[in-house]
Amino acid sequence: MIALIDYDAGNTKSVEKALHFLGQEAVLTRDREELLAAEKVILPGVGNFGEAMANLERFGLVPVIRQIVERKTPFLGICLGLQLLFEESEEAPGVPGLGILKGKILRIPEAEGLKIPHMGWNSLHLKNQGRLFRNIPEESYVYFVHSYYLKAVEREIVKAAASYGVEIDASVEKDNVFACQFHPEKSSEVGLNILKNFVSLGEGE
Numbered sequence: 001m002i003a004l005i006d007y008d009a010g011n012t013k014s015v016e017k018a019l020h021f022l023g024q025e026a027v028l029t030r031d032r033e034e035l036l037a038a039e040k041v042i043l044p045g046v047g048n049f050g051e052a053m054a055n056l057e058r059f060g061l062v063p064v065i066r067q068i069v070e071r072k073t074p075f076l077g078i079c080l081g082l083q084l085l086f087e088e089s090e091e092a093p094g095v096p097g098l099g100i101l102k103g104k105i106l107r108i109p110e111a112e113g114l115k116i117p118h119m120g121w122n123s124l125h126l127k128n129q130g131r132l133f134r135n136i137p138e139e140s141y142v143y144f145v146h147s148y149y150l151k152a153v154e155r156e157i158v159k160a161a162a163s164y165g166v167e168i169d170a171s172v173e174k175d176n177v178f179a180c181q182f183h184p185e186k187s188s189e190v191g192l193n194i195l196k197n198f199v200s201l202g203e204g205e
Contacts, residue, residue: 003038006030007055009045009080018185024199030059040074043081050092052080069100072176074201082179091148101174102153111165117147122162130159130173132197142187150181
């Protein structure tokens with residue numbers, strides 16, 4: 001069973017729907033025991049960094065997330081879920097993130113001809129042999145919706161990058177922790193294949 005963490009963030013239903021399409025049993029929950037019992041866990045969501053961290057604290061989910069990660073359960077952050085895994089964000093100065101991975105979330109700089117939020121399809125430059133990108137062609141297009149982007153401290157954990165006036169760390173992987181700034185659940189066949197790679201982790205490895 002795959003558990004999606006319920007912390008009142010947007011866009012959880014589309015992730016659930018994509019997993020069901022792949023034939024997976026998926027449940028949206030904030031129940032500690034249910035989350036700890038899951039084979040894999042996803043932190044989806046769109047929204048504000050500060051509000052999201054407040055919700056995770058309010059629902060008692062921060063220690064649960066840490067426990068899931070420590071247990072080496074495969075864990076996937078999507079969009080805001082990626083950002084929350086890091087230390088801090090310019091969107092909410094002074095609000096610490098989960099700090100599971102090292103890095104900062106920065107605002108996409110204003111540039112002529114670029115609209116913020118960055119919304120739409122963009123190609124990925126793959127690097128460092130990420131397990132989410134098995135059999136995914138270089139320069140595959142995926143769907144983004146965000147105004148802030150990741151700059152990871154550990155460059156070797158970056159498995160895909162995108163360009164939008166600045167280089168965006170679009171996907172990271174460290175041990176059992178995976179994250180995508182883009183929305184695989186909205187990225188057509190490529191996105192479904194990325195989710196399928198996550199779902200298949202541990203099978204035949």
